[in-house]
Amino acid sequence: MQDTIVAGAHLCDEETVRVVCTEGPERIRELIAMGASFDHGEDGNLHLAREGGHSHHRIVHAADMTGREIERALLEAVKKDHNIFMFEHHFALDLLTSQDGSETVCHGVDTLNTETQEVVRFMSKVTLLASGGAGHIYPSTTNPPVATGDGIAMAHRADAVISNMEFVQFHPTALADEGLPIKPKEPRENAFLITEAVRGDGGILYNLSKERFMPTYDQRAELAPRDVVARSIDDQLKKRNEKYVLLDISHKPRDEILTHFPNIARECLQHGLDITRDPIPVVPAAHYMCGGVRAGLQGETDVRGLYVAGEAACTGLHGANRLASNSLLEALVFARRAVSPSVDHMRNSSSRPDRGATRWWARPVPPRSLGGGALSNIVKRTREVRKELQLIMWEYVGIVRSTIRLENAEKRIGELELEWEAYLFQHGWEPTMVGMEACEMRNLFCCAKLVVSSALARHESRGLHYTVDFPQLEESMRLPTVIFPASPVNSSWSSRQLHRQQIL
16 A cells, blocks of 8 residues: 555546555466466465566566566457457447436447447446557657557546546656667557566666666666656656666576566567567657546546446555555446446436437438548548647656646647637538547547646646646645536537537
């Protein structure tokens, strides 16, 4: 518990931390029972790794691909369960909500089948968001291409409360392609992660003059929490006008390196780098959203019938900075905790719409009425705008911030969003039209604005939010940042649900 709270800059919810630490081991045992295979030591017990911010070796892992192994085991379990139906290649568009007095009620979700371009409506008493983060509001991220903040944006549009969005974790060590002997032929869709465990296993950070620098920033050196290490690297790069630093694990035995980090070794070797002999070029990249949809201890949100788990949620576990490896554990614990109240809600809820209720909401439509040329132009402009937004976020809302830069970001993002929406509508786009690229873009705009407004609201430096104008911790501000539902009046297309759109 203490390591989590210290890493989270004392903004963590202690009851949430207690719940995860208490229930986590049982969730791990469930994964193993499902078939997940984790590394074991010579004594036959689980091999426990140590990462930044941890005072002990306590992390269960599968070499350097733990997330992949958990995903494999869960997908296998899902495929074997005939009560679970998977709808692959369905992109969630918006939650279907209604008002019951002052309370918002969720009745399901509209989706777009990205292979047939058909809109598919799912009606349900219970909806659980597990849509991941929003790393692609930045130009370089370790997140997969689908991490465009869709769940957080949908929940915000559905009047769910959002919390702590200023705390964007930049992983200190993503692979810096510029420093590889053989450069990738194409730009990566997402940065390649050099796991925290490399530093936990004894990896040392150097600048390009081969000077070790972490001890000058923090007495924990390379084992400091991620926010400290990322800011230290950022400071080195700016002071020295360099593009990356070096992470060296080559002083460890070759067999040990290849056993613990086979995926990293394989990836680097493809680009001419042998990590058993040479240091790895690394640079910070957007990695994890500590904020998200505010959730209670059962994964419940402020919207009746809507639950959330994983990176899309803000449970209070991470506070102002996530401790390494707590993300997978949190997702497992809160997904399990949401089951019982969801079942109870299904049994007891009187909010189920009748059979005609699917007609309560206007159905989104694919842009088939647009000519091929107009649609092509819209997609092209949307891709350009996406890159412009990412550059604004990196330039003004990155690892080190200031009030004037955040205000500039707010202004520029607002102008860019209005310009993009005007372009769409001038080229025949209708407010109820949906396409994958356009809908991802509206979600990116929504999440970027949530990050900026949250950052402007915090007049202190805590955890992942560091601002030169308020460089100190302020005890009076040891409270979560909360964004309540906004009025849809005069809001942008990105900020309104599709079925609430004003017809032009």
